[in-house]
Amino acid sequence: MIQLKTLLVDDEYSAIEGLRIRLEAFDEIDVIGSAQSVDEAINILNKHDVDLVFLDIEMPTKSGFELIKHFQPESCPAVIFVTAFHQHAVKAFEVRALDYLLKPVKLDRLAEAIDRVINTAKLNSKNELIEVQQSLVKNDPDEIAASANSDYKFEAENLVIQDAKNPIQIIPFKDILWIDAAGDYMCVHTLIETYVMRARLKDLEKNTLPEDFLRIHKSTIVNLSHIKQLNPLRNSEYMAVLDNEKNLKVSRTYSKNLKSLIKQ
Structure with missing residues (x-):
């Protein structure tokens, strides 16, 4: 043993x-x-x-x-x-x-x-x-987070994060720039703050987020309304530049779909 x-x-x-x-x-x-x-x-x-x-x-x-x-x-x-x-x-x-x-x-x-x-x-x-x-x-963040229990819910225009230890946090979807995986947690990024919640990336992508949110990497979902520029990289990959100058890599798997939705 x-x-x-x-x-x-x-x-x-x-x-x-x-x-x-x-x-x-x-x-x-x-x-x-x-x-x-x-x-x-x-x-x-x-x-x-x-x-x-x-x-x-x-x-x-x-x-x-x-x-x-x-x-x-x-x-x-x-x-x-x-x-x-x-x-x-x-x-x-x-x-x-x-x-x-x-x-x-x-x-x-x-x-x-x-x-x-x-x-x-x-x-x-x-x-x-x-x-x-x-x-x-x-590893695939979906697999890492498979045992996590969600502590969020969705309203018409807001993401609501709730757990027993902290006040309820209401985040308008329009304010979210991107969401990425960190082990058992998802990190929700806005211009002024990053929120953390227990969730599965797969569930967010398929079942709950508005249509403006698109997966661009195995660990990242982005709000299309906050992408201001796409810069090409090698191997059909891109770098998405957000409103706050944050750079997010777009993997080849998701680049074609993103490119078709972004007008430059």
Whole structure:
């Protein structure tokens, strides 16, 4: 049986103990220590081999992202962020976190995250764990998000994001520039803010979004009304330039359809 040497990092002792208790249900997890700061975590990592880190983000002095900078490619543990805040999801997956859990952590979501480390990676060594962590960002986001529960609904002209921990957020469709996938989450971008919600890209594309929204990449949907220019690239691909000068790559699979809808 696989056993993952695991480090818990959170500035709140109660959060560490709560997670430790939940992890007792998983024989594959061997909690070798805990840290309440990034510097303390670095000290432990310098002394012990660690396969998996459950990592808080907002901590005094240094954030969880500062700990990521300390990792070396040849000894990089898998990372599962555990935080009370939605807004760090995009950056978390940019640094190749395996999962992003919201506090208070539910046991079923914790099980999903651990299964992702074990079953998807099919671990035999730490090197395989590193390879899987790096490859996850290349996978189809629809498959990565398959187990996510939606926390949104649609009104006539608005996207409504709702969950138990945050106020309801109402976003007019006309204000959305593009939507992209970040693991179990979808990031909804407007001119002034990025919203995060649990959803499947496939469901958004097929069932709910207005006709002005078009998929341009396996991980991206764009609002056609905000495209101001298409710049050709190699291999029949394009770069879509939005109103805010954001550049989004249009893959060859979707470029012909987009080109036919955009008049320049």
